Amino acid sequence: MKIPKFVLSILLVACLVMAIGLPAYAAKVIKIGVIGPMKFVQGKGHWNGATMAAEEINAKGGLWVGKKKMKIELVKADSNEFLSMTDATNAMELLLTRHKVDFIVGGFRTEAVLAMQDMAMDYKKIFIGVGAASDEICTRVAKDYDTYKYWFRGSPFNSSYLGKTSFVHLGTVAAILKMSLHIPKIKVAVVAEKAMWTEGMIKACQVYLPKMGMEVVGVWRPSAVATDVTAELAAIQRSGAHIVFTIFSSSVGITFARQAGELKIPAAMVGINVEAQKDSFYEATQRMGDYVMTLNTYARGVEYNELTPRFVNTYIKRFGETPTYTADTYTAIIYSLAPVIEEAGTLNADKIVAIMENREYAVPGGKHKYMKDAQGRHLHDLTWGPGYLTSLGVQWQDGKLVGVWPNRWKAAKGAPEITYKGIVPYKIAPWVIEKYKK
């Protein structure tokens, strides 16, 4: 019997649809999409953290969802968001439509995450952001709760708090320089890469640093991917700055630290330098990165609570490097999602959201509690401060990344001093001492 071509085509399409659709329908697994720039270190962190979490859960047989025990299946999606926004949205589309994931973790660049967030919300999928810091991603939840309630911030805390913490670090280092080198008034050079997320921090520097008793001698804005900053460094040196306040998230962080170290620029470097958070930084700067201080989430040997060493040490053992904040996909799955899925007994996103937004729970980086805005509306943003999330101040000392803050830090007058286990004193670069020691 001859089958007409038309019928044959329909049969083929039907088979194809079944082949794609059936496994997802029949499988007793929880599908978690892990989205990030997988060819870059940030995406590797996303994937490594999620892998560790899935392995841990699956080793115990999975999660109880009602009366069923379901294993975790991870789906990797390369967003390539550093290079292409289209790739990012395509990757999210694949997760949502082809792989039909139940949850999503990851994302890095705010610009890409905003677009991916909209897509995930359209499909009513819970998306825990691990990477982007912009406040706006969470204010959307307050403004339009019904649409954006499926979004939660996983890591880091928002950029306003990142700025606030960096200013605390800056104040700490300024006090050390003042005391050790007897400098009456600290001069600060602000060096921020040209990127959207740095704009607010620059304005804040110009407003708050004078109030903190410091003088801003200039603001330099190199490109985020600048490969030579010697001109900027020469200008900074001429300005007589004692501290360089860095706001970097891209490769310029390596260039700047390397050239400043090579030329022994007599100024302490404090602020945010995402590249300096990585173990590879010291080699990337050809061992010129010593004394650079940056805000960070984890450091070897530093403990926020009893969960920190377990996570950090297992991660180092498994992947051979210290976790960066994008590896908090581990936290997102193990501490944010897993207990809620078991408590809800379902994968229904609305039921899970209702539980998630009201929880308060310890994580390897401190404690999570989702904030509300001034009008009491849910933000699904993370609470900052002592007892919750503070992050660390880390410094490269003799080729090792060590925690130097909080060291007897008081969040407010009369508040108790905070020092995490494993914190060591801050060190001033010898060439800075040589220049200013009277």
Next chain:
Amino acid sequence: MILDIIISGLINGSVYALLAIGFSLIYGAARIVNLAHTAFYMVASYCIYYATHKMGVHPVLAMLLAIILVTLIGLVCYQLFINPIREHEAAVLIATIAIAMAMQEVMLLIFTGDFLSVPALVKGYLKIFGVKIAYQQLLTIGAALLILAGVWAVLMKTRLGLAIRSTAQDREVANLMGMNESRVAMITMGISVGLAAFAGAVVVPLTIVNPHMWMHPLIIMLAVVVLGGLGSLKGSFAGAYILGFTESLVVFLLPMGAFLKGSVALSVMILVLLIRPEGLFGIAFEEER
């Protein structure tokens, strides 16, 4: 501050000059707009990284090996992808950008997008009138001058140089005079890619190795050669330093707009072209157009 601007302009200009000379050479001799030029520079940087970090080869030997290997890759690319379509300039443009993208993706697959670096050949710095200059930067300035002198010597004092110049002036007549024009083009391509690799070797200790490191230099290099006059080595050299100094001026006089240094440099190029469309040093092959 003037001294700062002069020194930092010299450094910037030297790096651009190193890249622009090779690009200009192959355009001048064979009319090939090789947009993959800086991609060869990127591949050379990765070769040096791999040889020094993964194989433990001495940096100088690694640089030599990288230059040889990249030159060979360049010649293979020329034979396979450029030579068959040489007569079609638009096709060459597309082919060379495709080669560059392919090389970028290969490097991304092998080395991922991690930022890598290689050690400086000479560590430390020198202080001139209070301005600190790394020895490696001085080496770059020296290398740029040396290369220009070398290229000039080859072009002016050797039979090969004579052949290249003749071919550049009039391909058909050179052919009629018994010169193997195709072979001359291939040799020039080899020299040009070798120069890109050499630029990579000298510049790589000053920069960050990553798969996209070829893009920004490509734009600046194009600006340099257009500003100097397409195909003119002298023009490339002058253009490189003009843009180098412009960038330094921006950083020192407009710190908040330091990221604009590339844009300002390109604006200078446009301004010059408005006044003198053929670029600063004109075009030696105008009659053939």
